[in-house]
Amino acid sequence: MATNTTATSQTHNGTGSQNNFAISFSFLANSEVIVTVGGVSKTLGNHYNIVGSEVQFTSGNTPPSGTANVKFQRDTNISAKKVDFQDGS
Numbered sequence: 001m002a003t004n005t006t007a008t009s010q011t012h013n014g015t016g017s018q019n020n021f022a023i024s025f026s027f028l029a030n031s032e033v034i035v036t037v038g039g040v041s042k043t044l045g046n047h048y049n050i051v052g053s054e055v056q057f058t059s060g061n062t063p064p065s066g067t068a069n070v071k072f073q074r075d076t077n078i079s080a081k082k083v084d085f086q087d088g089s
Contacts, residue, residue: 007024008074009071009072010034010071011066011068011072011073012022013065013069014037014062014064014069016065017062018063019057019062020055021070022053023050023055024053025074026076027076030044031044032074033050033073035048035071036069036070037070037074042043042057042061053069055072063075
């Protein structure tokens with residue numbers, strides 16, 4: 001049986017002035033990355049944007065100082081096909 005041992009979430013410490021945080025896990029679509037600050041869900045395109053493998057909080061949405069208060073988690077719909085391999089490929 002195959003198991004997934006790759007981390008699909010991470011936390012950062014907010015500083016009150018830092019807006020950009022690296023995402024350390026892989027993902028296929030920006031919508032798969034769930035962002036919370038202090039346990040409150042944030043909205044892609046409103047509170048933050050994802051550029052490459054980095055979350056960039058928008059103006060006025062800088063996370064406050066705190067220990068592990070910024071959390072990123074991958075949420076992939078396993079019912080929807082992401083890739084289609086041909087037989088024998």
